[in-house]
Amino acid sequence: MSDRFFLYDDTIQAKTRFVSFMGEEQRHDLALLYSDNHYGKVIIMDMQSNRFAIIGPxxxxxxxxxxxxxxxxEEKAAExxxxxxxxxY
Known part of the structure; x- marks a missing residue:
């Protein structure tokens, strides 16, 4: 078996905020992960659809x-x- 080549393997401190709100179109259940990684962007996780994105302004x-x-x-995205x-920001 060959040696594993890691590009990085870091353990960091991160702040997580859980938010649930009801819009006109649907309920949104989100986890927002803040860290010093990703150039100041926030990892937004939609806990209903199991999808995530790294989002900045x-x-x-x-x-x-x-x-x-x-x-x-488009309507749900607007909310x-x-x-x-x-x-x-």
Whole structure:
């Protein structure tokens, strides 16, 4: 068996925030993982769909990004964008 080649293998301290809110279109259950990795972006995990994305302010400005990343409709993405715009800046 060959030696495993790691690009990195770090153990870090991270802050996790769990948020659940009801929008007009659906309920959103999210885990937000904050760390010094990923150039200041936040890992957003949708606990209902088991999908996640690494999101920063630049990603929120990208048209269609939330729809693609989380596999949701424009209406649901608009609700999510409204919330994420308040906490990611």
């Amino acid at each position: 630049d990603d929120l400005k990208e048209e269609g990004y939330l729809e693609f990343a989380f596999g949701i409709s 999510l964008l409204d919330f994420l715009s308040e906490i990611i």
